[in-house]
Amino acid sequence: MLFWFLVVVTAAVAIVYGYRRWQHRKRLVQSLHEAVRRGDLREVRDRVESDHSLLHGTDTYGDTALHHAYRDERFDMADLLLELGAEPSLTNNRRESPERIFAALRHGTARRLFDEAAASDHPQVGQFGVDEPDALGWTALHLAYYHGHEDAAERLIALGADADVRNTYGLKPHRMRELAKTESRLLELAALLRHDYTGSASWTDPETASRHCRWLRNQQHAMYSLALWRAVKQSVPRTRSLLGVAIRLGVAESLPVMASLLHDFGNKRIATDYLNCGATELERAAKGWALAHGYTVTYSNGVSGARWGSA
Numbered sequence: 001m002l003f004w005f006l007v008v009v010t011a012a013v014a015i016v017y018g019y020r021r022w023q024h025r026k027r028l029v030q031s032l033h034e035a036v037r038r039g040d041l042r043e044v045r046d047r048v049e050s051d052h053s054l055l056h057g058t059d060t061y062g063d064t065a066l067h068h069a070y071r072d073e074r075f076d077m078a079d080l081l082l083e084l085g086a087e088p089s090l091t092n093n094r095r096e097s098p099e100r101i102f103a104a105l106r107h108g109t110a111r112r113l114f115d116e117a118a119a120s121d122h123p124q125v126g127q128f129g130v131d132e133p134d135a136l137g138w139t140a141l142h143l144a145y146y147h148g149h150e151d152a153a154e155r156l157i158a159l160g161a162d163a164d165v166r167n168t169y170g171l172k173p174h175r176m177r178e179l180a181k182t183e184s185r186l187l188e189l190a191a192l193l194r195h196d197y198t199g200s201a202s203w204t205d206p207e208t209a210s211r212h213c214r215w216l217r218n219q220q221h222a223m224y225s226l227a228l229w230r231a232v233k234q235s236v237p238r239t240r241s242l243l244g245v246a247i248r249l250g251v252a253e254s255l256p257v258m259a260s261l262l263h264d265f266g267n268k269r270i271a272t273d274y275l276n277c278g279a280t281e282l283e284r285a286a287k288g289w290a291l292a293h294g295y296t297v298t299y300s301n302g303v304s305g306a307r308w309g310s311a
């Protein structure tokens with residue numbers, strides 16, 4: 001009996017001791033995180049050097065000191081923590097790592113700076129500089145031209161924005177005007193194309209459609225292909241109409257893009273449009289799509305549809 005009493009007492013003491021140690025460590029981690037958020041570099045260094053394990057101690061949400069430093073945009077603090085050995089890839093309860101938070105901040109810089117330049121005569125350049133790009137390599141100046149905000153573009157240039165920097169599409173900022181206009185024309189044409197119950201389509205305003213088609217055919221073909229790709233990516237419900245427009249325009253350089261878009265966003269109707277349009281490369285893409293999705297291609301007389309380059 002005495003033996004079991006001693007076992008229970010020992011276990012209880014161990015539990016209490018363990019709980020107190022856990023509480024003590026929790027307070028130490030909390031104090032470190034508070035020092036990080038205050039920006040107290042000296043205190044943070046002293047605390048970590050006295051107990052290096054605190055560096056990766058987490059709060060209720062799984063955040064480490066480095067998570068807090070990046071989230072509060074205290075980059076000098078983040079540099080210190082990295083110097084002390086902080087691990088930038090550790091994830092919190094939301095599966096966010098410090099390096100991911102940092103990347104999001106960097107990629108959001110261009111949008112924030114553009115928004116400020118559009119709203120204020122005196123935009124403030126932040127930690128990353130006026131030419132910090134987003135995930136697609138767009139700077140604030142790219143965004144200003146793309147959205148047609150010439151005043152914002154002038155303010156950014158006055159701040160030293162580089163007018164020659166290229167995004168991941170290889171476009172300089174001023175070329176974004178052309179990209180935006182080309183996307184807009186494609187979307188306007190797609191809105192003018194109406195499919196009936198048989199699957200056939202026609203223009204609701206042939207005169208306007210003809211004018212837009214002429215304009216698009218006169219654009220640089222690489223720009224047109226990029227605009228088509230982006231328009232579909234950003235307006236998936238209009239995919240069939242946009243690709244129907246592309247069939248009617250018949251720009252040969254867009255064929256690889258159209259084949260890729262069928263693969264990514266295609267359905268049976270789009271594949272049928274491709275099969276019947278008369279473009280060999282699109283027919284081949286449609287057959288590949290049909291095979292991958294378990295369809296058998298059959299041909300019959302009287303099948304109609306848009307022909308390649310018919311607009």
